[in-house]
Amino acid sequence: MKNKLKHITVLKGDGIGPEVTNQALKVLESIAHVYNHEFIFDNKLIGAAAIDATGNPLPEETLKSCLSSDAVILGAIGDPKYDNDPKLLVRPEQGLLALRKALDLYANVRPIKIFKDLKHLSVLKPHILDDVDMVIYRELTGGIYFGEKNRTKDSASDLCIYSNYEIKRIARLAFKEAQKRRKKLCLIDKANVLESSRLWRDNIIKMAEEYPEVTVDFLFIDNAAMQMILNPLQFDVIVTSNMFGDIISDLASVLGGSLGMLPSSSAGYEYRLYEPVHGSYPQAAGKNIANPFAAILSIELMLRDFGLIKEADNVMGAVEKCINDGFVTSDISKSLAMQCSEVGHEVVKNIYSEKNINYGVII
Ligand code: IPM
Ligand code: MN
Numbered sequence: 001m002k003n004k005l006k007h008i009t010v011l012k013g014d015g016i017g018p019e020v021t022n023q024a025l026k027v028l029e030s031i032a033h034v035y036n037h038e039f040i041f042d043n044k045l046i047g048a049a050a051i052d053a054t055g056n057p058l059p060e061e062t063l064k065s066c067l068s069s070d071a072v073i074l075g076a077i078g079d080p081k082y083d084n085d086p087k088l089l090v091r092p093e094q095g096l097l098a099l100r101k102a103l104d105l106y107a108n109v110r111p112i113k114i115f116k117d118l119k120h121l122s123v124l125k126p127h128i129l130d131d132v133d134m135v136i137y138r139e140l141t142g143g144i145y146f147g148e149k150n151r152t153k154d155s156a157s158d159l160c161i162y163s164n165y166e167i168k169r170i171a172r173l174a175f176k177e178a179q180k181r182r183k184k185l186c187l188i189d190k191a192n193v194l195e196s197s198r199l200w201r202d203n204i205i206k207m208a209e210e211y212p213e214v215t216v217d218f219l220f221i222d223n224a225a226m227q228m229i230l231n232p233l234q235f236d237v238i239v240t241s242n243m244f245g246d247i248i249s250d251l252a253s254v255l256g257g258s259l260g261m262l263p264s265s266s267a268g269y270e271y272r273l274y275e276p277v278h279g280s281y282p283q284a285a286g287k288n289i290a291n292p293f294a295a296i297l298s299i300e301l302m303l304r305d306f307g308l309i310k311e312a313d314n315v316m317g318a319v320e321k322c323i324n325d326g327f328v329t330s331d332i333s334k335s336l337a338m339q340c341s342e343v344g345h346e347v348v349k350n351i352y353s354e355k356n357i358n359y360g361v362i363i
Contacts, residue, residue: 017075
C-alpha cells in the first residue's frame, strides 16, 4: 500500500522552465520511491508554449487540471518574442496572472536562505550575510497587477487598489509566521506617497495589537532596497504588496548568490502552487545550464506543506550536500559549471544515499 497519493499538475512553461522542472520531478520521483508514496503527474501547457499551441496563455484544460489537483508545480513563464511589441493583446504572463487569480493564491511566500557554502560567492561581503534568514510574504492577487488598466492615444494608467480584506488575510499569515520565528515583522510600502500604502499601515498597526510579542517595523520601498543590501540581518518576516514584493524578492536573491536558488509557494484557501522565483531565462533555454535548485527547493516546500517533513528534510540535506560537494551550475561557480541535469542527478543520488539505498542498484 502506498503511504500518500497526490495528484500534481505540472506546468513546465517557457524557456528554462521545462529543464529545471524535469530535475524537480526526478527528485520527487526519487522521494516517492524511497518513502513509498505515489505522485501522479498531469502535464499541461501555460504561457508562451500554450499561446503557440492554442492561442490562449491559460487554456481551459490547464485550469481544469489545476482545480482538481492537490498541488501545482510551475517552471517559468515568458518569451522575448512577446516582450517588445506593446501592441500584442495576448502575452505569456497573462496565463500566470490569470492562474494566480483563478486559484485565489493570495499569499506568495519566498524564503531567503543563505547556504553557508555559497556565502563567499555573494557580491556582498560574507560578514554582512552572517545569520541572514528571512521570509517575504508577498500579496499576489491584488494591487497594481490586477487593477483596471487604461490606454488612450496619449496616456496609460494602472490602478493600484487594495481592500482591507485583501491586506488583512496576508498580514494575518505574516504575523503568525513572525510569531514562530524571530518575532519581527516589517511592512514595506510607500506610505509617504501612496494612499493604498497608508491603508496597509492602518491594517498592520491595528493587527499588531493582537500580536504584542511581535515587533513591527515600517520601511519605504526605496529605503528597504538599500537596507536589504546594507544590513539584511535586520529582516525576519517581510509583508508587502504585489509589486513591491516582486521587486524586493529579486533584490533579496542577490544575498544568496543567485536568483537560481530561490523557491516559492503560493497559497490560497484551497489551492497551492510551487514555483521558482526566477523567470524563463530565455538565453539559457535548451542549453542544460540553468540552475535547478530553485525548482527543486520548491518541491521541498511542497513536501513540507503535505506534512512530509522527513522527505522535505532529505531534499534539503541533498541540496546542501550537492552545494558542499561542488555540484553547482555556472551562475554559482564559473569554474565548476555543472549541467542542470548533472546537478539534478546528484541531488537524487544524495536522496537515496541518505536512506542507505544504493542508487546504482535501483536505476
Ligand atoms: C514573479 C514573476 C512574475 C511576476 C511575472 C512573470 C509575471 O516576475 O513571479 O516574480 O511579476 O509576478
Ligand atoms: Mn518577479
